[in-house]
Amino acid sequence: MTHKPSAAAKVRACALAGGMALMATVAVGGPQPCGQSMANPVPEVWVTVGIGQAFCLSLPPTLRRRPMRSKDSLSGEFEGAGMQLMFDYGAYSSPLTEFANEAPRIEAITVDGQKAKLVSTAGMTAVHVPATGARQALTVIVRYSDEGVQPQALQIVRAIRFTTTN
Numbered sequence: 001m002t003h004k005p006s007a008a009a010k011v012r013a014c015a016l017a018g019g020m021a022l023m024a025t026v027a028v029g030g031p032q033p034c035g036q037s038m039a040n041p042v043p044e045v046w047v048t049v050g051i052g053q054a055f056c057l058s059l060p061p062t063l064r065r066r067p068m069r070s071k072d073s074l075s076g077e078f079e080g081a082g083m084q085l086m087f088d089y090g091a092y093s094s095p096l097t098e099f100a101n102e103a104p105r106i107e108a109i110t111v112d113g114q115k116a117k118l119v120s121t122a123g124m125t126a127v128h129v130p131a132t133g134a135r136q137a138l139t140v141i142v143r144y145s146d147e148g149v150q151p152q153a154l155q156i157v158r159a160i161r162f163t164t165t166n
Contacts, residue, residue: 040155040158040159041159042058042155042156042159043060045060045061046058046059046060046061047059047060047061047063049065049078050163051074051076051087051089052074052089053163054074054089054135054136054138054162054163055089055138055160055161055162055163056160056161056162056163057078057085057087057140057156057159057160058155058156058159058161059078059085059156060080060081060083060152062080062081062083063078063079063080063081063083063085064078064079064080065077065078066078066079070088070090072090072091072092073088073089073090073091073092073093073136074087074088074089074090074136075087075088075089075090082144082145082146082149083142083143083144083149083152083153084142084143084144085140085141085142085143085156086140086141086143087138087139087140087141088138088139089136089137089138089139090136090137091131091136091137093128093131093136093137093138093139094128094139095117095128095130095137095139096117096119096126096128096139096141099119099121099124099126102121102122102124103121104119104120104121105119105120105121106118106119107120109127109158111127111129111157111158111160112160112161112162114129114130114132114162115129115130116128116129116130118157120150122147123143123144123145123147124141124142124143124144125141125142125144125150125153125154125157126139126140126141126142126157127139127140127157127160129160135162138160138162140156140157140160142156142157
């Protein structure tokens with residue numbers, strides 16, 4: 001049986017930022033929008049943000065979108081509570097090789113069923129999901145000054161959901 005959150009349980013906000021529509025949905029209970037996986041649950045108070053027609057991020061409610069313009073990709077930034085998240089979805093999305101000199105911890109993971117590379121250094125957790133089929137590459141970088149935030153950063157990158165097909 002599918003449970004749909006009632007209209008009273010949803011808060012929807014739309015904003016136009018840099019020519020991109022942003023849809024944020026907070027749902028209390030039941031299945032989450034954007035196909036959140038039960039394998040990578042996030043706290044109920046987190047907000048699910050649809051990024052264009054490409055993917056969704058589940059974020060702590062303290063993160064706020066900062067305006068950003070991009071010419072050749074879908075990119076953006078969120079900031080708040082000692083954390084900064086940047087994303088780039090496009091043909092030239094970084095494969096995260098720029099962190100090679102920082103003695104990173106590199107791990108092969110799966111993000112929404114797609115092979116991905118997780119890169120961690122002091123104060124940074126990032127993921128790169130290579131392009132497959134019709135879907136562009138995605139890089140999400142989360143920076144933080146307090147290492148106690150790293151578990152949240154890992155939850156964010158593991159909970160990414162693609163809305164486009166492969």
